Amino acid sequence: MIDLMKIREKIIAMDESSAKTVLMTTVSYLDIVKNGNGGFTSDMCVDELIKMFNKIPEPDVLVRLKREKEDKD
Helix, strand or coil, X not given: CCXXXXXXXXXXXXXXXXXXXXXXXXXXXXXXXXXXXXXXXXXXXXXXXXXXHHHCCCHHHHHHHHHHHHHHC
C-alpha cells in the first residue's frame, strides 16, 4: 500500500541528489518493463517502486541527516 500524501512529504524533504536517484530508478524500472525480456513484469515493477518509495526516510530524519552533513562540511 502507498500513502500518496506521506510519500509527497518525503519527496519534498529529500535533497536534490536523492530525489534524482529515485527518479532515475523509477525511469529505469519502467524502461526494463517496457523494453526488457519480460522477466521484470509490470506487477513486479509496481511492487518494487512501492517498496522504494516506502523506504524513503521520514521528513524529520531527512532534515536531521541534511543538518549533520552540513555540519561536517
